[in-house]
Amino acid sequence: MSAPALPGRLATPRDASGGGRAITRPRWVYIASISLAVRCLPEVAPLKALWNHLIATQDAPPTWLIVLAGLAALAAVAYPPSWHLARGLITIAHEGGHALAAVLTRRRLHGIRLHSDTSGVTLTRGNPRGLGMIVTAGSGYVAPSLLGFGAAWLTSAGHITLLLWSVLALLACMLLMIRNIFGAVSLLVTGGAVFAISSFTKPEVQAVVAYAAVWFLLLGGVRPIVELQSKRRRGQAPDSDADQLARLTRIPGTFWVVLFLLVSAAALAAGAWLLVDLPALLPAAFGSA
Numbered sequence: 335m336s337a338p339a340l341p342g343r344l345a346t347p348r349d350a351s352g353g354g355r356a357i358t359r360p361r362w363v364y365i366a367s368i369s370l371a372v373r374c375l376p377e378v379a380p381l382k383a384l385w386n387h388l389i390a391t392q393d394a395p396p397t398w399l400i401v402l403a404g405l406a407a408l409a410a411v412a413y414p415p416s417w418h419l420a421r422g423l424i425t426i427a428h429e430g431g432h433a434l435a436a437v438l439t440r441r442r443l444h445g446i447r448l449h450s451d452t453s454g455v456t457l458t459r460g461n462p463r464g465l466g467m468i469v470t471a472g473s474g475y476v477a478p479s480l481l482g483f484g485a486a487w488l489t490s491a492g493h494i495t496l497l498l499w500s501v502l503a504l505l506a507c508m509l510l511m512i513r514n515i516f517g518a519v520s521l522l523v524t525g526g527a528v529f530a531i532s533s534f535t536k537p538e539v540q541a542v543v544a545y546a547a548v549w550f551l552l553l554g555g556v557r558p559i560v561e562l563q564s565k566r567r568r569g570q571a572p573d574s575d576a577d578q579l580a581r582l583t584r585i586p587g588t589f590w591v592v593l594f595l596l597v598s599a600a601a602l603a604a605g606a607w608l609l610v611d612l613p614a615l616l617p618a619a620f621g622s623a
Contacts, residue, residue, distance in 0.1 A: 388499055391492030392537050400545050400609055407549035411557055422452045422520060424478050424554045430508050431477020432456035432470055439466035446508065448517030463582060471578045475559055475594040479601035482551030486605035494544045498532040545609060552605045559594045566591070
């Protein structure tokens with residue numbers, strides 16, 4: 335079955351596994367092991383140096399450069415040719431949102447596929463109904479915006495290095511679940527670019543790239559939701575996340591589209607407030623006037 339255009343599709347076959355009881359260790363064993371590992375980390379000099387490097391803060395670029403980065407991201411989202419090339423990054427965040435929600439709700443994550451037409455599919459197993467399925471289906475469209483808001487919080491606090499390495503960690507985790515070659519190549523290229531920026535560029539360059547990427551996530555998270563409703567009106571997205579949620583909850587799909595849009599708009603507004611530092615900018619502007 336072909337996957338629809340962006341955004342991705344959530345495939346949820348019923349769990350048909352059977353036979354045998356899984357052998358599991360008591361939860362306290364894992365907790366004790368993790369606690370011991372965390373306590374030992376500060377005693378390892380290289381790891382301590384790495385941690386200090388990760389949590390170090392960097393100065394923010396000038397406000398005009400932050401605004402310029404936002405305008406560049408807006409142009410990339412609004413201009414169709416550039417959007418067609420760049421929206422695959424939004425698909426990665428979209429499918430990553432499905433995957434993370436599936437793991438957190440204790441569904442079985444069966445795999446992720448990213449396609450060259452910027453669509454994607456996340457395969458999970460478990461109860462085809464219920465809260466876990468609802469949360470998993472509803473996480474895709476809001477994931478880019480929520481990720482952008484979290485990244486805006488780190489960026490505004492000066493944790494550029496921590497942001498870049500966190501992105502690398504998320505991409506590595508996602509790579510483990512990729513089930514097609516194009517998806518693997520997409521993640522490797524994206525991760526390679528992030529690694530190169532974090533390792534071989536000056537802190538000033540890293541900061542500008544980070545701000546532009548955060549703006550892109552915040553702005554790029556809104557457009558697919560608008561496109562979704564346009565396709566639903568034309569009957570081109572019968573298996574979209576909103577329509578799956580409608581079948582799961584008996585609440586119209588339009589309600590879910592509006593909810594997606596409200597969450598993304600709120601994340602955009604809050605993220606912009608953090609990035610531009612409006613509380614400091616407005617008094618300065620009025621004072622100069």
